[in-house]
Amino acid sequence: MEFKSISCAFDSLDLKMLKDAVKTKYKDATPLCYLHSYGCQQNVSDGEKLKGMIVKSGFSLTENEALADLIVINTCAVRENAHERVFGRLGELKHLKEKNKDLIICVCGCMVQQKHVADRIKNTYPHVSLVFGTFAYGDFYKMLYEVIVSGKRVFNIEEKQGEIAEDVLQVRSSSFKAYVSIMYGCNNFCTYCIVPYVRGRERSRSVDAIVDEVKGLVKDGYKEITLLGQNVNSYAYGFSELLRRLNDIEGDFWIRFMSSHPKDATSNLIDAIIDCDKVCSHLHLPVQSGNNDILKKMNRRYTVEKYLETVEYARRRCGDFSFSTDIIVGFPGESYEQFCDTKALLEKVKFDNVYSFVYSKREGTKAAELEDKVSVKQKGLWLRELLLMQREVTEKWLGRFVGKKLRVLTEDTGKQDGFLIGHSYENIVVEFPGDEKLIGSFVYVKITKAMNWALLGEISR
Ligand code: SAH
Numbered sequence: 001m002e003f004k005s006i007s008c009a010f011d012s013l014d015l016k017m018l019k020d021a022v023k024t025k026y027k028d029a030t031p032l033c034y035l036h037s038y039g040c041q042q043n044v045s046d047g048e049k050l051k052g053m054i055v056k057s058g059f060s061l062t063e064n065e066a067l068a069d070l071i072v073i074n075t076c077a078v079r080e081n082a083h084e085r086v087f088g089r090l091g092e093l094k095h096l097k098e099k100n101k102d103l104i105i106c107v108c109g110c111m112v113q114q115k116h117v118a119d120r121i122k123n124t125y126p127h128v129s130l131v132f133g134t135f136a137y138g139d140f141y142k143m144l145y146e147v148i149v150s151g152k153r154v155f156n157i158e159e160k161q162g163e164i165a166e167d168v169l170q171v172r173s174s175s176f177k178a179y180v181s182i183m184y185g186c187n188n189f190c191t192y193c194i195v196p197y198v199r200g201r202e203r204s205r206s207v208d209a210i211v212d213e214v215k216g217l218v219k220d221g222y223k224e225i226t227l228l229g230q231n232v233n234s235y236a237y238g239f240s241e242l243l244r245r246l247n248d249i250e251g252d253f254w255i256r257f258m259s260s261h262p263k264d265a266t267s268n269l270i271d272a273i274i275d276c277d278k279v280c281s282h283l284h285l286p287v288q289s290g291n292n293d294i295l296k297k298m299n300r301r302y303t304v305e306k307y308l309e310t311v312e313y314a315r316r317r318c319g320d321f322s323f324s325t326d327i328i329v330g331f332p333g334e335s336y337e338q339f340c341d342t343k344a345l346l347e348k349v350k351f352d353n354v355y356s357f358v359y360s361k362r363e364g365t366k367a368a369e370l371e372d373k374v375s376v377k378q379k380g381l382w383l384r385e386l387l388l389m390q391r392e393v394t395e396k397w398l399g400r401f402v403g404k405k406l407r408v409l410t411e412d413t414g415k416q417d418g419f420l421i422g423h424s425y426e427n428i429v430v431e432f433p434g435d436e437k438l439i440g441s442f443v444y445v446k447i448t449k450a451m452n453w454a455l456l457g458e459i460s461r
Pocket residue numbers: 078079192193194195229230231259260261286288326327328357358359360361362
């Protein structure tokens with residue numbers, strides 16, 4: 001894995017002390033670290049920054065957990081199944097710790113920011129040595145030093161809204177696609193959601209810091225820059241203006257971003273996306289439900305009508321403009337009729353992609369106190385119904401691209417032999433025959449067929 005060594009805001013006496021402690025502990029051998037991030041892109045991006053700090057401390061990275069001296073599990077709290085998966089993993093790691101007493105197991109991120117989770121780890125998983133939440137990345141060197149030198153367990157889930165560290169070394173997993181966090185936290189408190197409780201209030205990076213980072217990435221050959229935030233369009237210094245600034249950077253690259261909140265999706269934002277040729281014509285705009293009463297109970301602060309207005313405005317300006325969304329099925333109190341309103345909305349909008357989830361009760365949120373009569377099994381059936389319907393909608397929507405030439409960033413080898421796969425400017429998955437050498441570069445693809453999840457085509461000059 002390649003990375004560039006740059007100076008880091010966290011570089012300090014702490015790092016020097018940690019590096020010495022690592023050298024003493026592992027003598028001349030280079031210790032290995034395995035890190036896995038669950039959850040959203042924001043969490044993956046945090047994991048990449050942690051990797052940067054770990055490499056600076058003297059570790060090398062490994063993909064093989066069994067060889068690691070340090071295992072870091074970066075967690076997500078958004079739904080119950082994410083939770084249970086992590087506890088399952090921690091149970092398995094006990095065996096590795098029994099084989100290697102020196103193994104350091106660390107759990108960090110959103111899930112452990114919740115006190116009841118940190119307590120459960122403290123009491124039932126004694127083989128876990130280091131636990132820290134989303135506010136403690138800046139203390140990483142100090143915490144790891146303490147674990148190595150004192151052998152004691154360290155827990156740090158204190159909530160603090162510190163400054164955002166700039167110039168952090170980020171070990172990116174791709175050499176052509178890069179995540180750039182532009183803001184952290186969320187102020188919206190949708191009633192079902194744990195994110196504001198585990199990520200704190202909104203903090204935005206400065207325009208200059210973001211522009212500099214993107215310029216550096218483009219210079220290093222990155223082709224796709226994805227701007228990240230829980231709600232990027234509430235970026236404190238103007239999101240549309242930021243897009244316009246980034247669009248002016250010279251180079252052959254494109255920009256994506258996520259997620260946007262429908263309450264702040266203005267015609268101004270749509271105009272910026274359409275006016276800026278480097279900004280892909282796609283908006284991930286999670287609607288959650290197609291029923292106004294449910295949206296109100298979710299505290300989403302928009303109506304179905306306002307949402308449709310945004311979609312219609314974009315499609316009037318650009319017919320191929322694509323939308324993707326998130327849906328929650330079975331919010332407490334939701335009736336089958338209200339669920340059907342969501343299906344009707346999906347038919348109207350014609351999303352290119354729908355990420356749908358059965359509602360999951362999160363301790364500490366407002367919705368957790370609401371009465372919930374529909375069984376999880378029933379909600380699962382509703383979800384299936386929605387997915388089957390959406391498959392047909394997607395196939396119909398994708399049909400409009402047959403015969404057109406789309407710009408695609410080649411990302412990987414495809415499912416069939418000799419095929420490649422990538423996403424188009426409109427965020428549609430495209431498969432086409434081609435040489436693996438094209439991975440990481442832009443191509444034009446003439447579309448020959450639409451399926452219910454992707455397009456097929458041939459490279460065209
Ligand atoms: N900030 C983003 C979403 C972050 S969470 C936004 O507002 O769009 C990603 C998705 O997880 C949400 O859009 C929602 O659909 C889903 N989600 C969040 N909490 C959930 C819960 N308690 N149960 C089921 N799905 C949930």
